[in-house]
Amino acid sequence: MSVIHLVSGGCGFVGRNLVKRLLQTTQDYFFVVDDLSTGTAPEHWLEGASGTEKAVGLKAYGPGGRLLFLHSDFRTFLRDIQDNANLLKERYNLPFDRFTNIYHFAAIVGGRAKIDGDPMMVALDLSIDAEFFYWVCNYKPERVLFPSSSAAYPVDLQSDEGAVALKESDISFESRLGQPDMTYGWSKLTGEYLAQIAARHYGISVACVRPFSGYGEDQDLTYPIPAIAARAAAKEDPFEVWGTGQQGRDFVHIDDCIDAILMAMDNVHDGSAINIGSGRLTSFLEIIDIFTDIAGYKPTIKPLLHKPVGVHARHADMSYVSNTFDWKPKISIREGMERVYKKALERLDNKA
Ligand SMILES: NC(=O)c1ccc[n+]([C@@H]2O[C@H](COP(=O)([O-])OP(=O)(O)OC[C@H]3O[C@@H](n4cnc5c(N)ncnc54)[C@H](O)[C@@H]3O)[C@@H](O)[C@H]2O)c1
Known part of the structure; x- marks a missing residue:
């Protein structure tokens, strides 16, 4: 039977690369919600796709119309689906009741100029993630992916005197958090905490990943x-x-990032986080x-x-990931x- 996955922020760099990969490797459907504040609509990145109107505000793209794109703030969509459990069937006329996996990429991100230059704008991620996890704990999907970031690591471990390769255990909600990188880092750290609460208190399967500096051919020129x-x-x-x-x-190619995200979805369920880097x-x-x-x-x-x-x-210490999951970047x-x-x-x- 066909399944449908929800991808927030699926028109951004990581989200669109994940959607393109999964359209190729599965027969599943993908419901992308993106406000296009920085992302671009699927006609710009999905080859040969022009988009046909499926319902008000919803377009279908690609072979079999398996990519469904809703142009909306993700929080508005979450409130809608909270109020109407049959939204997919009733308003969008889809043959699905529920989303299976949820990949949550909607976020205000940016290069150094944005993180340092507009920290209160970036802090809006706290609102997006809080509404997301609140909804997830009621909705109870099969699996959830939360992208944290290497920006969650304590900045004192990254100084010119004492920089070390960053290990997953350098962040511990029980014993040590340190000072993450600006509001961006705080929002990622808070998101990880909410992921652990979702997993431990509400029984949700959540994987967190901490990508280091992901890059790729189709990345925005502000990076x-x-x-x-x-x-x-x-x-x-x-x-x-x-x-x-x-x-x-620590630069890591987007194709390797997508591999690692999919590997994390299959193997991490308790809300904990793994590094995605090259180790260099x-x-x-x-x-x-x-x-x-x-x-x-x-x-x-x-x-x-x-x-x-x-x-x-x-930069990342990749020993936990390579020893535990036998995963290494290929590029x-x-x-x-x-x-x-x-x-x-x-x-x-x-x-x-
Ligand atoms: N790219 C990397 O190397 C990297 C590294 C570490 C962490 N991450 C994390 O991965 C996630 C995706 O990053 P990215 O590089 O793809 O960023 P991106 O800016 O390319 O994508 C984010 C997408 O979210 C959309 N968006 C923003 N606010 C929204 C809202 N309120 N409702 C709906 N859509 C909204 C944007 O339009 C954009 O398409 C982020 O959480 C980011 O922190 C990325």
Whole structure:
């Protein structure tokens, strides 16, 4: 029998990559709710899909119309479905009563400029996640995925003097939380706490993941990897870098992130969180070096010391995930950056 999954924020970077993957690998249906505040409608990312009106405000896309897209604030949708348990059948005319799995990607996210520059806007994630978990505990779906973030880790473990590879156990609701990264980190940490409450007090199967710096070909240009690739493709020289460029992150390709999310859904049920990273710290100077090497030139580096840079070094200890679940990322940093660079060149050619 066909099943339908709910994907909040499914028009964003992680959500759309997950939906595209699962449309290919399953025969399931996906009900995406996104307010398009930063995401883009499926016609822009699902090949050959133009969308047909299925019911008021709801469009069906792709082969068999298995992607259903509702343009709405996720909180409005949750209130609607809370008031009307037959919403899927009655208003949207679907042959389904209930969602099976729920992937919750709706969030206000952004690069450093947004996290540091508009922290109260990002704090709205607290409201989205609180309404989400409140609803989940009554609805009782089969499984839930909550994306936390590496930003939930204590910032004092990521300073220039004492940075360590971050282990899942560095966050403990029983003994140590530390200071997460701005309102974004607080909202992720709070979301994890709500996930544990949902699992332990209400018996909901919830998996949390802490992705480090996910990147990919179709990521928004406000994020550093596609932005640096675009500038390398345009042969920028001198090459600008925020701060000294010595600050480092753990970059993990979106295809590996999706693999890890699906693995977590199958294996984690108690609301606990696992890292998604490569286990390797790479500085922004190294990233520039890789991209300009691919582009075939060696620019002068121009540090922009007034720009926000966040913590000095943030990278994952992947030993828990590799020992417990036998999971490792497959895409090397060079291969991932080559893919992003190829896309940047295509964008440049289309502009010309
Ligand atoms: N991309 C990464 O590397 C990364 C790393 C760590 C954590 N995460 C987490 O994964 C999740 C998805 O991140 P992303 O990179 O895809 O972000 P994104 O901004 O690309 O996607 C978020 C989506 O949510 C939508 N949205 C925002 N507010 C909404 C609302 N009120 N109702 C409905 N839709 C709403 C946006 O339009 C967008 O499409 C977030 O929770 C983020 O914190 C991502």
